[in-house]
Amino acid sequence: MIDKRxxxxxxxxKDIENGMTIMLGGFGLCxxxxxxxxxxxxxNVNNLTCISNNAGVDDFGLGLLLQKKQIKKMxxxxxxxxxxxxxxxxxxxxxxELTPQGTLAEKCRAAQAGIPAFYTPAGxxxxxxxxxxxxxxxxxxxxxxHAYNAEFSIxxxxxxxxxxxxxxxxxxxxxxxxxxxxxxxxxxxxxELVEPGRLDPNEIHIPGIMVQRIFxxxxxxxxxxxxxxxxxx
Numbered sequence: 001m002i003d004k005r006x007x008x009x010x011x012x013x014k015d016i017e018n019g020m021t022i023m024l025g026g027f028g029l030c031x032x033x034x035x036x037x038x039x040x041x042x043x044n045v046n047n048l049t050c051i052s053n054n055a056g057v058d059d060f061g062l063g064l065l066l067q068k069k070q071i072k073k074m075x076x077x078x079x080x081x082x083x084x085x086x087x088x089x090x091x092x093x094x095x096x097e098l099t100p101q102g103t104l105a106e107k108c109r110a111a112q113a114g115i116p117a118f119y120t121p122a123g124x125x126x127x128x129x130x131x132x133x134x135x136x137x138x139x140x141x142x143x144x145x146h147a148y149n150a151e152f153s154i155x156x157x158x159x160x161x162x163x164x165x166x167x168x169x170x171x172x173x174x175x176x177x178x179x180x181x182x183x184x185x186x187x188x189x190x191x192e193l194v195e196p197g198r199l200d201p202n203e204i205h206i207p208g209i210m211v212q213r214i215f216x217x218x219x220x221x222x223x224x225x226x227x228x229x230x231x232x233x
Contacts, residue, residue, distance in 0.1 A: 001196065002163040006213045009039040012187045016040065016152055019072075021049040023108065023148065023179045024062065025155040028054060028080060028225040031172030032061045033156040035189050035217040041065060049073040051148055053104065053175050054080035060223055066094070075148075077101035081225055100128065103145055105175065110147035111182040112210070117146045153183030156217070157206070160190035161197075164211030165204045173205065181210030189217040 006012050013036055016022065026032030040048075041064045048071050055062040055074055058081075065071050066084050073095040079086050088094035099107070100122045110118055119142035123129050133144040155176040158169035166188055168176055180186055188206075193216035 004164045004214050005162050006215050008215055009035040012213050012215055013039050016045055018045050019047045021150040023150045023153040023183050024050060024052040025176030025179045027174035029061055029223045031156050031174055031176050033154045033189050034220055036154045037061060046070045047072040051075040053077050055082050055085045057081045058084050077104050105178055107145055107148045108178040108182045112178055115147060117144055119144055150183040153179045153186040155180045155188050157188055157190045159192045160188055160214050161194050161199050163196050164208030164214050165199055166206040167203055168205050180206040185212045186210055188214045
């Protein structure tokens, strides 16, 4: 029987070292691998290149790694609600590669599928296209984008089984889906870990072949990045 379980986040990230490139799923604060991020903070690895849609907020998610200056470079699509991210970027303390969100997703998906590069019209005529090959398709210019090359992908799912099969819940599917299997090693932390055969095959989003390590996380806060409510009438 295939069993990819590890005991906890500490064991899952034990061989992530200084200077590595890692992908981290999530969108804002939705579906982020909280346990693994917390363990990376404790482990005090540094000079990391982090590929993520954004970097959480100042005191949560990837914002915790930024606070301790553990990230050398952020590859993301926007700054979001993280004031420290903005401060480090503007001061030159942090190298930042801002990428159109759809391109970022496709660079992950291409890595997941084993496709080395692809052409896209997104970003042509802007700083995004500087130094990149341009080719015309149907009279429209496209730029060549290369798939990401990361040592680790870290994702967070709602449910998983011992073999690494994953089910995401709602919008937490976001970047977790294209990042699973996109790194050389994929780590999945899940809210509920079940025995093989307990998941409906028709509901599985990511097959276990794309996951190398899985564990059941704990103490998920599930914060809301920005709460907006209507005033009572």
